[in-house]
């Protein structure tokens with residue numbers, strides 16, 4: 036390998052005509068590319084001296100084939116000079132700030148001296164030159180030769196006028212030639228560059244490797260856009276030369292010159308404002324030099340900073356609750372393509388031989404064999420039997436992906452480290468990647484068409500590193516708050532609740548069935564009930580099978596209503612959970628037991644006290660048990676879960692009527708100026724607040740009425756109460772009353788003068804006129820309510836859109852600022868120069884991921900653990 | 908403290924300003940040794956900083972700052988005094 040070099044600086048500059056001619060291997064004069072036999076025409080755009088792209092040909096300049104010839108530049112001698120569009124602005128400044136006769140900068144000698152001195156050794160010297168140019172521009176008369184200056188005007192895209200007459204590129208070139216080199220710095224230019232080079236006499240022709248022609252299946256050759264553009268330039272250039280030679284009228288020459296200017300300009304960029312873009316014969320806009328660099332798919336964003344990798348795959352994802360949560364389902368047809376480098380050892384020799392024999396034809400097979408001397412054998416073509424025999428320790432086999440391989444799985448946007456995790460492969464039929472539902476919150480994935488990426492680490496070192504640092508099991512605890520972020524979701528919670536509530540009794544067959552589906556040995560404890568000779572087990576007993584035998588835990592379940600005096604063990608709602616020696620004695624399992632991102636007392640304890648292995652096993656089993664339970668016991672929800680009795684409906688209507696009346700009274704009091712203003716508020720603000728208060732209250736009241744009829748016998752309520760999905764507010768909005776709509780935290784008030792819609796009187800402050808929705812979602816909204824609701828809903832949508840854009844940018848900047856920080860072995864946080872940022876990481880030196888919900892030590896747990904006993 | 912000080916607000920009594928102290932030469936060297944850093948690898952504080960002026964910190968000194976910490980209760984930080 037070559038010794039490493041450090042790039043000190045990069046300089047961008049202009050090419051002089053001489054440099055262009057020196058770089059060039061040939062001048063290009065003919066607009067034709069190939070002759071009838073399909074051979075490149077000499078001195079044409081495909082001249083063999085410009086390099087080769089087709090296999091079998093050799094380059095006339097370097098003698099290399101398409102693999103080793105880098106391509107060589109050519110050039111076009113322009114019949115008349117043209118302006119380089121990218122420099123029109125600079126040219127304009129130069130014309131304005133230099134003398135039209137002697138070419139000196141329009142500064143008095145003393146000004147010149149002073150500014151040059153100011154510039155001396157300054158890093159931002161160009162700031163001084165800006166000042167110099169500004170002063171020079173205003174001069175009417177040359178301080179050097181006394182010439183009266185005429186005003187130069189610039190007309191986009193590339194026309195310059197002086198007084199009444201037009202400045203041709205030739206005129207401009209001569210004027211730029213007159214500028215003295217010692218003035219260049221003051222004019223903001225690098226003195227090693229001549230300004231007249233901004234007017235082109237010679238055009239560089241890029242090698243064919245930059246603009247390869249493609250041969251379609253039909254045999255028709257299709258040229259690159261750049262070649263098309265160059266053909267145009269050569270054609271016009273030729274016509275211009277001929278006409279000039281023939282002494283054609285001035286007007287015709289001018290026109291052709293203008294046309295040449297257009298073609299050269301669009302060759303550099305086809306997106307110049309005021310210039311119609313150059314088009315292909317088909318009408319398609321040509322993609323010329325500028326377009327190749329610009330934008331998302333351009334050279335910079337698309338190729339240089341955009342990375343694409345081998346050993347990767349992307350597919351739509353779908354759920355599979357039967358996978359372990361650290362697994363990923365990979366379709367077989369993907370596994371047939373992806374490979375892993377496997378070293379042949381004396382232990383796996385026979386296995387590797389078999390894989391080589393199967394080659395690319397049968398699935399677990401191999402694609403390549405690499406011999407110890409580094410030679411690669413493609414198993415599609417090699418004699419596989421012979422290779423298999425030759426195999427010995429030291430060989431490397433690129434075998435297909437198979438069960439148990441370690442891969443990295445990722446979903447964009449990769450906002451936190453859990454967005455890329457190491458999974459174990461499970462090869463399966465189908466066309467999608469499959470993943471367990473417990474990891475959905477981490478990737479923020481759902482299955483409405485989401486796609487995810489998969490990468491296969493190749494070296495043993497990479498695989499081990501991925502497993503240690505990135506394995507899903509090692510991400511259960513969030514580094515953000517030190518609690519679990521992987522856990523049960525949705526049906527996992529509902530199912531566990533259905534199973535563990537006290538009315539659930541299961542006979543032997545069902546009990547065994549559930550345990551089998553959970554993936555554990557169906558070894559049943561003593562039956563809890565024997566009725567008429569039939570044995571029954573409670574759901575709690577089945578759940579307890581999964582618990583460690585020494586687990587003791589007491590906590591309040593999610594369904595706890597926070598009664599003023601908790602009956603604890605006697606809670607008839609089963610909201611008080613007691614686990615004794617691995618037995619679920621009382622209470623139900625719900626969100627507070629093991630839901631991701633919730634309190635998850637049980638699950639949290641499992642991870643922290645029994646270790647990741649035991650905890651993972653528990654989660655895999657408990658989620659399957661819960662789903663099986665939900666399937667067996669039956670669970671469904673529908674629109675009539677939001678039905679409430681007619682009497683309740685009437686009660687709600689009464690309450691809403693009362694509230695509306697109260698609002699009217701408030702408005703009347705306000706109009707009579709009897710309203711007592713709240714401290715620091717105007718009367719109008721006070722009225723608004725009181726109304727909002729009254730209307731918010733009535734929605735809650737209506738909700739309470741509905742809630743009396745929404746009990747735990749209702750599936751929708753089960754989901755809301757156990758924390759599986761949805762909230763009671765969602766339900767009461769469906770069943771009772773949607774409530775006040777708001778925009779920017781206020782009742783709706785914008786639209787027409789003094790009213791939101793023409794259906795109301797101006798200045799109507801009543802409940803209905805300002806967006807109170809008294810209907811429920813189930814009953815359906817009235818037309819005006821629907822409008823108000825849409826207005827409120829729109830704000831939500833706009834907010835989320837704006838928030839994601841803003842937080843995305845904020846995150847980028849934050850990551851940019853923090854990316855080089857690291858924790859040293861002495862606990863200090865330092866940047867890449869070793870400058871200390873924090874003297875002890877987080878000031879307590881604790882890794883939040885290894886803390887107990889942010890606390891380094893939980894003394895209460897410690898005491899409990901040492902003196903024993905879980906009750907309390 | 909110079910005479911100018913008396914006309915300026917002394918920030919040290921303010922609730923949001925933690926306790927600053929200029930370290931002795933020996934203590935300063937001990938800090939550099941402990942963290943294995945050159946002075947410029949410490950966070951900096953300008954000698955014109957109101958607190959630096961109040962405690963009379965000169966360029967080249969190291970200042971110890973005792974802060975209240977949400978996570979650790981109390982945390983120590985050090986700053987190298989620079990001209991400015």
Ligand SMILES: [Mg+2]
Pocket residue numbers: 480481482483484485
């Ligand atoms: Mg989606």
Ligand SMILES: [Zn+2]
Pocket residue numbers: 085086087094095096097098099104105106107
């Ligand atoms: Zn070549």
Ligand SMILES: [Zn+2]
Pocket residue numbers: 134135136137138139177178179180181182
């Ligand atoms: Zn002059």
Ligand SMILES: [Zn+2]
Pocket residue numbers: 591595596597598601602603606610611
């Ligand atoms: Zn309770």
